[in-house]
Amino acid sequence: MRIKTQSKEITDKKEANEFLDRYGLYAEFWQPEVTDASISDALVRFKNQIEKLKKKFGYASADVCELNTKSPNLDKILEPFMKEHHHTDDEVRFTAEGEGIFGINPLVDPPFKIYVEKGDLLVVPANTRHWFELTEKKNIQCIRVFKENPKWEAIY
Numbered sequence: 001m002r003i004k005t006q007s008k009e010i011t012d013k014k015e016a017n018e019f020l021d022r023y024g025l026y027a028e029f030w031q032p033e034v035t036d037a038s039i040s041d042a043l044v045r046f047k048n049q050i051e052k053l054k055k056k057f058g059y060a061s062a063d064v065c066e067l068n069t070k071s072p073n074l075d076k077i078l079e080p081f082m083k084e085h086h087h088t089d090d091e092v093r094f095t096a097e098g099e100g101i102f103g104i105n106p107l108v109d110p111p112f113k114i115y116v117e118k119g120d121l122l123v124v125p126a127n128t129r130h131w132f133e134l135t136e137k138k139n140i141q142c143i144r145v146f147k148e149n150p151k152w153e154a155i156y
């Protein structure tokens with residue numbers, strides 16, 4: 001994880017946690033506990049961490065979401081994510097493969113960008129203004145963790 005603000009770049013994990021905490025965001029850095037190479041399912045490889053996270057924040061479910069150049073209509077899918085918005089439930093994303101960029105507009109300070117990569121968990125709390133974009137590699141595999149019937153309807 002790297003965080004880019006107007007004035008600085010944060011690469012240290014502890015510093016990143018402290019910075020995110022100021023704006024109510026939350027990050028963890030996960031290593032797969034299941035290292036059996038034949039198991040490719042991210043939900044299995046990170047099962048324990050997902051369960052701990054669910055307990056900690058009261059989430060109920062998790063699924064896997066993939067975006068890459070093979071996704072039909074990739075640009076169309078990305079379009080709504082790339083516009084600044086918020087929703088009334090948390091956006092919880094663990095990057096299992098690939099990379100992406102979360103833009104955050106904390107309103108009280110200028111916007112900043114969080115570059116997420118393999119192993120990064122990010123919780124964007126409900127009502128936080130944000131957007132999401134892919135990097136030039138255009139490839140991410142995410143675990144999404146959510147409450148029962150999540151309200152992800154974007155409010156622009």
Ligand SMILES: [Fe+2]
Pocket residue numbers: 085086087091130154
């Ligand atoms: Fe969102």
